[in-house]
Amino acid sequence: MSTLRVTAERLTILEHPNADALELAQVGLYRAVVAKGAFRTGEFAVYIPEQAVLPDPLIAELGLTGRLAGGAANRVRAVRLRGELSQGLVCRPAALDGTDLAAASAADEDFAERLGITKWVPPVPxxxxxxxxxxxxxxxxxxxxxxxxxxxxxxxxxxxxxxxxxxxxxxxxxxxxxxxxxxxxxxxxxxxxxxxxxxxxxxxxxxxxxxxxxxxxxxxxxxxxxxxxxxxxxxxxxxxxxxxxxxxxxxxxxxxxxxxxxxxxxxxxxxxxxxxxxxxxxxxxxxxxxxxxxxxxxxxxxxxxxxxxxxxxxxxxxxxxxxxxxxxxxxxxxxxxxxxxxxxxxxxxxxxxxx
Structure with missing residues (x-):
């Protein structure tokens, strides 16, 4: 099991091969589907990984109400969007307005607690x-x-x-x-x-x-x-x-x-x-x-x-x-x-x- 960390990352933006209104934001070797024009290569944004559980206000802010996984529709998981695998979320939450994301990335700052994001732990039989x-x-x-x-x-x-x-x-x-x-x-x-x-x-x-x-x-x-x-x-x-x-x-x-x-x-x-x-x-x-x-x-x-x-x-x-x-x-x-x-x-x- 990997650790849950919500961090600022430098993005590489790639073309989505099957959708004119979408692009792929690459973080490491992960790719997340994003709206076209929302981000540019070299910019910094927050990456929320799979298995993250988001609070309701953040879900609403990101326009994801009813669209995430789990019984409470609050868990991030991998999905295919127009044929491309999307792993995690790339965003700039309002709670981090004014934050120097480049400096946060260099410092390897973890925003999970600040954003109210926790790791999903399944019930055990x-x-x-x-x-x-x-x-x-x-x-x-x-x-x-x-x-x-x-x-x-x-x-x-x-x-x-x-x-x-x-x-x-x-x-x-x-x-x-x-x-x-x-x-x-x-x-x-x-x-x-x-x-x-x-x-x-x-x-x-x-x-x-x-x-x-x-x-x-x-x-x-x-x-x-x-x-x-x-x-x-x-x-x-x-x-x-x-x-x-x-x-x-x-x-x-x-x-x-x-x-x-x-x-x-x-x-x-x-x-x-x-x-x-x-x-x-x-x-x-x-x-x-x-x-x-x-x-x-x-x-x-x-x-x-x-x-x-x-x-x-x-x-x-x-x-x-x-x-x-x-x-x-x-x-x-x-x-x-x-x-x-x-x-x-x-x-x-x-x-x-x-x-």
């Missing part, structure tokens, strides 16, 4: 929730930003691994070598330093036990000399999200695929590609590419059909890109890690987005 306990020593999550928003994360030729992004719910197991204790949590609960109490019907614990993850974590911690070992994976199947990948998680063992591992070795966190682990049968997210970074190739891989089932049953959610040696990104101020979400996935009907 009962099978994905449960009783919780405090877990202050959980290993951290990495928010995965979108490569379209930050296209400079990778340089051409950087050695990268591209894996398929699965549409499930993220699960983290933290193993503590000193006590043998295991904490299991979701992304949303993990951000609050809360772990789920083990229960037979809980989705995450069913996957953790069903795939023997505590035993794998203990084995790996021993081999690496880690005080804490985290295995991050996607739990999926029918009843989890709208894409089930041929598994009915309500009646059988949920699907599971690991996408990241974190080892606390000597007080320092080391992030490891699960495909490089010296342990046994850990299900992994599909690897689609390993080699020199090429932006066009990555954008292409984000589209198409999933490879989990081997039959292309569903559309592909997208891809995740990471450097092979897990390098630092000055663009993000953290790990060089990014995602690209497929166009068809963004505009599908009846989708679910539980964390």
């Amino acid at each position: 009962v099978s994905m929730s449960g009783d919780v306990t405090a877990a202050p020593d959980l290993l951290p999550w990495t928010d995965i930003e979108n490569l379209k928003r930050f296209p400079g994360i990778f340089a051409p030729g950087d050695l990268v691994t591209v894996t398929e992004k699965l549409h499930g719910t993220a699960c983290c197991l933290t193993y503590y070598a000193g006590t043998g204790e295991v904490h299991v949590t979701s992304k949303g609960l993990g951000a609050q330093r809360l772990a789920l109490t083990e229960a037979a019907g809980n989705l995450y614990w069913r996957a953790v036990r069903g795939y023997g993850l505590p035993e794998l974590a203990a084995e790996l911690a021993g081999k690496l000399g880690a005080a804490r070992l985290g295995i991050y994976g996607e739990v999926y199947g029918g009843g989890v999200q709208d894409l089930g990948y041929g598994v009915d998680a309500r009646r059988e063992l949920p699907g599971y695929a690991a996408f990241d591992v974190c080892a606390d070795i000597g007080g320092r966190l080391r992030w490891i590609d699960p495909a490089d682990l010296p342990v046994g049968e850990l299900p992994l997210v599909p690897r689609l590419f390993h080699g020199p970074f090429d932006l066009d190739r990555v954008l292409e891989l984000a589209q198409g059909r999933e490879t989990v089932t081997g039959r292309g049953t569903h559309i592909r959610e997208g891809v995740v890109v990471r450097t092979a040696d897990d390098t630092y990104s000055p663009v993000l101020g953290g790990r060089a890690l990014a995602k690209v979400v497929g166009d068809a996935y963004l505009t599908r009907k009846g989708g679910t987005e539980y964390e």
Whole structure:
């Protein structure tokens, strides 16, 4: 999940190929459909990303009453307008009149609170929730930003691994070598330093036990000399999200695929590609590419059909890109890690987005 920030951005204005009265405002690699003549290349405007929830006065000001997503028609999501994908909103809200947007952009100022914009958090089904306990020593999550928003994360030729992004719910197991204790949590609960109490019907614990993850974590911690070992994976199947990948998680063992591992070795966190682990049968997210970074190739891989089932049953959610040696990104101020979400996935009907 990426972070929600509402920022001032320098625009590049492109022609809309199918509408004389519309244009495309480009921010990074995102494009938002705007009225023709409303903005010019080089000007600055406010960019409101997908999953933003807008207050009613701002919706009315922007002329979007009844036109946004969600039951309250207040959520920004990707749409196609005259055949072109529009991701996010480009505007100049009245509340920011007099603000030097160029200076705000240079300072990377976040206007979300000032504009009353919040991030959409979907309700969580009962099978994905449960009783919780405090877990202050959980290993951290990495928010995965979108490569379209930050296209400079990778340089051409950087050695990268591209894996398929699965549409499930993220699960983290933290193993503590000193006590043998295991904490299991979701992304949303993990951000609050809360772990789920083990229960037979809980989705995450069913996957953790069903795939023997505590035993794998203990084995790996021993081999690496880690005080804490985290295995991050996607739990999926029918009843989890709208894409089930041929598994009915309500009646059988949920699907599971690991996408990241974190080892606390000597007080320092080391992030490891699960495909490089010296342990046994850990299900992994599909690897689609390993080699020199090429932006066009990555954008292409984000589209198409999933490879989990081997039959292309569903559309592909997208891809995740990471450097092979897990390098630092000055663009993000953290790990060089990014995602690209497929166009068809963004505009599908009846989708679910539980964390």
